[in-house]
Structure formats: C-alpha cells, structure tokens
Amino acid sequence: MNVAGLSRRSLAKLISAFAGARVVTAHGDPTPQLPEQAIYYANHSSHLDFLTIWAALPADLQKRARPVAAKDYWGTGLRKAFAEQIFNAYLVDRHGSSRTRQRASDSGVSPKGQIAGMAEVLAAGDSLIIFPEGTRGDGESIAQFHGGLYKLANRHPEVPVVPVTLANLGRILPKGEVVPVPHLSTVVFCDPLHVAPDEEQPSFLARARRVLVDCLAEHQDTIDHGDDDDAAPALGSPPGGDRP
Amino acid sequence: MSDWGLGLLDSSALKLLGGVVVVLVLASAIAWLLGRRIGPTSTIGNLKQRINAWWLMVALIGAVLAAGETVTILLFLLLSLLALREFITISPTGRGDHKVLVWLVFIIPAVHYWFLWEHWYGMFSVFIPVYAFLFLPARNALAGQTKGFLQRAATIQWALMVCVYAISHAPALLQLPVAMELGREAAEGSSPGDGGATGAHLLLFLLIVVQGSDVLQYVWGKTLGKHPIAPSVSPNKTWEGFIGGVLSATALGAALWWITPFTPLMAALLALISCVMGFAGGLVMSAIKRDRGIKDFGSTIPGHGGIMDRLDSLCFAAPVFFHAVRFFYA
Numbered sequence: 001m002n003v004a005g006l007s008r009r010s011l012a013k014l015i016s017a018f019a020g021a022r023v024v025t026a027h028g029d030p031t032p033q034l035p036e037q038a039i040y041y042a043n044h045s046s047h048l049d050f051l052t053i054w055a056a057l058p059a060d061l062q063k064r065a066r067p068v069a070a071k072d073y074w075g076t077g078l079r080k081a082f083a084e085q086i087f088n089a090y091l092v093d094r095h096g097s098s099r100t101r102q103r104a105s106d107s108g109v110s111p112k113g114q115i116a117g118m119a120e121v122l123a124a125g126d127s128l129i130i131f132p133e134g135t136r137g138d139g140e141s142i143a144q145f146h147g148g149l150y151k152l153a154n155r156h157p158e159v160p161v162v163p164v165t166l167a168n169l170g171r172i173l174p175k176g177e178v179v180p181v182p183h184l185s186t187v188v189f190c191d192p193l194h195v196a197p198d199e200e201q202p203s204f205l206a207r208a209r210r211v212l213v214d215c216l217a218e219h220q221d222t223i224d225h226g227d228d229d230d231a232a233p234a235l236g237s238p239p240g241g242d243r244p
Numbered sequence: 245m246s247d248w249g250l251g252l253l254d255s256s257a258l259k260l261l262g263g264v265v266v267v268l269v270l271a272s273a274i275a276w277l278l279g280r281r282i283g284p285t286s287t288i289g290n291l292k293q294r295i296n297a298w299w300l301m302v303a304l305i306g307a308v309l310a311a312g313e314t315v316t317i318l319l320f321l322l323l324s325l326l327a328l329r330e331f332i333t334i335s336p337t338g339r340g341d342h343k344v345l346v347w348l349v350f351i352i353p354a355v356h357y358w359f360l361w362e363h364w365y366g367m368f369s370v371f372i373p374v375y376a377f378l379f380l381p382a383r384n385a386l387a388g389q390t391k392g393f394l395q396r397a398a399t400i401q402w403a404l405m406v407c408v409y410a411i412s413h414a415p416a417l418l419q420l421p422v423a424m425e426l427g428r429e430a431a432e433g434s435s436p437g438d439g440g441a442t443g444a445h446l447l448l449f450l451l452i453v454v455q456g457s458d459v460l461q462y463v464w465g466k467t468l469g470k471h472p473i474a475p476s477v478s479p480n481k482t483w484e485g486f487i488g489g490v491l492s493a494t495a496l497g498a499a500l501w502w503i504t505p506f507t508p509l510m511a512a513l514l515a516l517i518s519c520v521m522g523f524a525g526g527l528v529m530s531a532i533k534r535d536r537g538i539k540d541f542g543s544t545i546p547g548h549g550g551i552m553d554r555l556d557s558l559c560f561a562a563p564v565f566f567h568a569v570r571f572f573y574a
Binding site for chain 2: 020170181183
C-alpha cells in the first residue's frame with residue numbers, strides 16, 4: 001500500500017473513531033459481506049454522512065466507491081479539494097437551472113445529465129454512495145426519495161443496491177451547525193436490493209425507503225423530549241451492569 | 245530497591261501492581277483451562293475477552309502513573325470525554341441543545357481538568373457544581389427551545405457531574421498527600437507530581453478495592469446469589485453477591501493497609517464505604533440503562549461494554565473516598 005493509501009486508511013480510522021461509528025449488518029453481524037460493486041444509498045442528516053460510509057468500507061471497496069456530493073456545498077475551495085482528491089467524490093449540481101429545479105421538485109426527478117454521469121461511474125466499474133432524499137433531514141424522519149436511485153438501478157440491474165442506515169450522525173453535526181459534537185453512531189449495512197422485472201419507480205422507491213425507515217427506528221437513539229414515556233422500550237435482556 | 249522510583253511509582257506500588265499481575269495470570273490460566281475442558285463457548289470467549297481487557301487496563305494505569313501526574317490527568321480527561329460521549333448518546337437531547345453540547349464536551353471538561361492540574365482545589369470543587377450548573381441552562385435558554393427544557397437541562401448537568409466531576413476525583417487523589425503532609429494551605433497551587441508515590445498509592449488502593457469489589461460481587465452473586473436487591477432494575481444484583489462482595493473487598497482493602505497512610509481498621513472502613521458507594525453507582529447506571537432500553541453504554545472495552553459500564557462504580561466511590569480521606573487526614 002502506498003503513502004496515499006495508508007494516509008487514506010488512517011483518515012478513515014480517524015473519522016470512524018470520531019463518529020464513534022459501529023458497523024453492523026441488519027442481522028447484527030459486525031463484519032458485513034459487501035459486493036464488489038454497489039449502489040450504496042443512505043438516509044441523510046449530516047455533512048458527515050458520506051465521510052462515515054466511506055470510512056466504514058473495507059480498503060479494497062473504499063478505493064472504488066465514489067460519494068455523490070452537492071456541488072453547491074462541496075464544489076468550492078478547500079472543500080472541493082477534499083471531496084475530489086481524497087474521497088474521489090462525484091459532484092452534482094443539485095439545483096441546476098431554475099427550470100430544471102422546478103421540474104425536479106414537481107416530479108421528484110434529478111436533472112437528466114446527472115443520472116447519465118452517475119451511470120457512467122457505474123459503467124466504469126466504480127460504486128456510488130448516494131442520498132436519495134436529496135437534502136439533509138432532521139435525523140429522525142426520512143423524506144421521500146428522488147427518482148435517481150431507481151433510474152440508476154434500472155440502468156445497471158447487475159449492480160446490487162445496498163441500503164445503508166446511518167443512526168445518530170444527525171446528532172453529531174445537525175443541519176446548520178458548524179462544530180461537530182461526538183456521539184456514538186451506527187452504520188448498518190442492510191441486505192442488497194434489486195429492481196424486480198417490470199417494477200415501477202414508485203414501488204421500488206417505496207420499498208427502498210421502507211428498509212431505511214424500519215432500520216432507523218431500530219438503531220436511532222431516541223431524541224424524544226420526555227413526552228412519550230408510555231412507549232416503554234422493548235427490552236430483550238437486562239442491563240449488563242454487573243459484568244466485571 | 246527501596247528507593248527505586250519511576251514517575252509516581254515506587255517499589256511498594258510496583259509490588260502492588262505485581263500482585264495484580266499475579267491475579268491476572270491466575271485468571272488467564274483458569275480461563276484457558278476452562279476453555280480446554282468445556283470448549284470454545286461464547287461464555288468462555290467473553291471471559292477471555294474480559295480478562296484480556298483487564299490486562300490492558302492495568303498496563304495503561306501502570307504506564308500513566310510511571311509517566312507522572314500530568315499524563316495520568318490527561319488519561320482521566322480522555323476517559324471523561326469518552327464517558328460523556330456515551331452518556332449524551334443515550335440522553336434525550338435534541339437539535340436545540342447542540343450549542344450547549346459544544347460547551348459541555350469541548351470547553352468545560354478541559355477547564356475543569358486544568359483546575360485539577362493546577363491543584364487549585366477551590367475552583368476544582370466549585371467550577372462544575374456552581375458555574376457550569378448556572379451557565380449551561382442559561383445558554384440553552386438563549387437557544388430558544390423550551391420543550392422538555394427542565395429535563396434536558398437536568399440531563400446535561402447530570403452527565404457532567406457523573407462523567408467529568410465525579411470521575412475527576414480519582415486523579416485528584418494524586419495531589420491529596422500534599423494536603424495530608426503540609427496542610428491544606430500549602431497544597432493550594434502546589435506543582436503537579438508533588439503528591440508523589442503516596443498519591444499513586446491512594447489511587448491504586450481505590451481502583452483495586454472498587455474494581456475488586458465489582459469482580460467479587462459478580463463471583464459471589466453467580467455462585468450463591470438468590471435474592472435480588474432490586475429485581476426491576478437488575479435481576480443480577482443479589483443480596484448474597486452484595487454482602488459477600490463488599491465484605492471480601494473490605495477485607496482486601498484492610499489487607500492493603502500497608503500501602504496507605506491508614507491504620508488497618510481505617511483502611512477497612514474506607515474500603516467499606518467505597519464498595520458500598522461503588523455498588524450504588526452500578527445500581528444507578530443499571531436503572532438508567534434499563535430506562536433507555538439499552539444493555540451497555542457502548543462497546544469501547546471488548547467484553548465489558550462501554551467506558552461507563554466499567555467506571556460506573558468508580559464514579560460514585562471516588563468523590564466520597566476523596567472527601568473522606570481529605571476530611572480525616574488533611
């Protein structure tokens with residue numbers, strides 16, 4: 001491994017340590033078996049999201065994984081250098097011209113050229129990390145998905161679509177905040193999906209979103225404000241307080 | 245050999261650590277034998293993991309004490325921050341609390357530990373219970389989110405008291421010998437490391453007694469435990485485990501009197517107080533975990549859980565042990 005590779009691995013370790021990121025599969029296995037190439041998609045609540053997924057990938061997969069990041073945030077100055085040089089990010093113009101923006105919000109479709117560009121990344125054999133909500137949420141709920149995920153999966157049916165649930169990252173660096181506060185987070189790699197033959201966009205997107213919604217409910221530490229005390233947590237086993 | 249010394253360690257501290265190593269060698273040997281007789285079950289795997297983690301923790305404590313008071317204080321600052329991270333993860337805080345959490349994590353612990361390092365006893369004892377206590381809710385009120393305000397403010401202060409204030413009383417023992425020998429006036433503003441080997445003895449005494457009590461309570465509870473103390477909190481904490489564990493750890497403390505400035509009787513009494521407080525700490529943390537529906541605070545220490553799962557008893561024991569020693573001996 002060369003110097004760049006080593007420093008990438010150390011950076012990945014650093015990001016994982018800071019985010020307190022625990023990696024598991026949906027079945028609780030700490031060593032996920034991931035496909036060579038994949039479309040990773042995840043819920044989005046923080047600028048740390050793509051860094052954390054990137055950091056959680058094994059070295060050989062990490063080299064070929066390209067996070068899709070918004071040009072309006074990551075496309076200038078130091079951030080651009082970071083995103084492109086270190087993380088090999090694929091920058092997209094998420095708003096486009098006002099006309100495409102209008103169209104996008106009406107139909108849930110991203111501007112055309114971008115899907116083509118991302119499809120080229122897949123055709124070249126690389127993986128993508130995308131956030132189909134299109135923008136960061138509050139960390140508790142997951143917005144409706146844009147259509148890009150379906151279009152990519154449909155164009156490249158041979159590439160598995162891997163749902164990744166990110167829990168608690170929105171609490172480390174919520175939308176609008178500058179200083180990240182350490183919490184323990186969880187990165188859950190769920191079982192891969194494929195577009196079924198003849199499956200329509202809304203059905204696939206609903207299915208893909210449901211995986212994240214269910215998984216997040218399981219792993220997110222609640223951010224309630226004391227008004228749902230009746231909802232007693234399901235408790236499998238007693239606290240392990242006395243295990244010296 | 246008698247005037248051998250490295251950092252805060254002298255030959256007596258080394259003897260004590262040697263004793264701990266002997267116990268760990270025995271524990272590792274027993275685990276290995278059990279593994280050969282029963283086979284690689286998950287219980288044996290977990291037991292080995294835990295013993296290996298003990299080896300690391302003992303090596304770490306020995307290393308930082310050899311490196312001196314400053315490094316030991318830095319280790320406990322790091323432990324406080326890791327504990328704080330575990331604690332706020334399970335706390336019901338929201339986005340409106342973010343700016344307060346920045347103060348809570350990045351500023352207040354560092355300032356508090358700096359007062360500790362300065363041997364500025366007055367500020368060390370009042371900074372968190374007075375100044376941080378008043379400042380944090382005020383800052384949070386400015387952020388404007390009122391929903392669940394009292395609960396959020398109380399949780400944040402509680403996290404700070406337990407993870408930072410209480411834990412910091414363990415490294416504070418290192419400076420106590422100055423006040424014990426020269427008086428409280430002279431201790432104020434003395435240099436880091438002035439507590440010398442006696443300070444390290446106090447810290448090792450507390451750590452061995454409290455953590456030993458945890459282990460012994462577990463062993464007694466597993467072998468004889470029948471009557472749970474608080475079944476709704478933790479069915480594993482039994483009267484048999486509590487009484488057997490506390491009494492045997494008290495005997496252990498009395499047997500270690502030679503390393504402390506105490507008489508055997510006083511060493512037993514202080515060990516008893518520390519063990520009872522340690523039990524209370526474990527019980528309180530179990531109640532919190534049960535309320536939040538989690539089994540462990542984290543997974544930092546393999547086999548043990550999170551930092552808070554290991555330090556729960558020390559949190560409650562350290563401040564009381566510190567003040568008892570300061571009251572009777574300084």
